[in-house]
Amino acid sequence: MELLHMDLVGPTRTLSLGGRSYAFVIVDDFSRFTWVIFLHSKDQEYREFVTLSKKLQTCTGHVIKSIRTDHGEEFENTPFQTYCVDNGIDQNFSAPRTPQQN
Secondary structure (H helix, E strand, O other), X not given: OOEEEEEEEOOOOOOOOOOOOEEEEEEEOOOOOEEEEEEOOHHHHHHHHHHHHHHHXXXXXXXXXXXXXXXXXXXXXXXXXXXXXXXXXXXXXXXXXXXXXX
């Protein structure tokens, strides 16, 4: 897991089957494997990232080395940044108004 690209989409007009209006999208840069996690609210993103990070390490034996996100408040906050620092994850941000970098 050299580099994961992450973004949060929503709220959407159409809800998921579980009534969720946000989608947390994570793409592995090398394999292009994609995870989509549906959320009720933005504040669930941090908990879901921590869960996925631990699950990937347990199942694959690999740790996440780097992530790339936009400057959204869901990624640029103290708990998220602290988790990255504590776990050796390099957090990179895309340039403003350039979603293609994310």
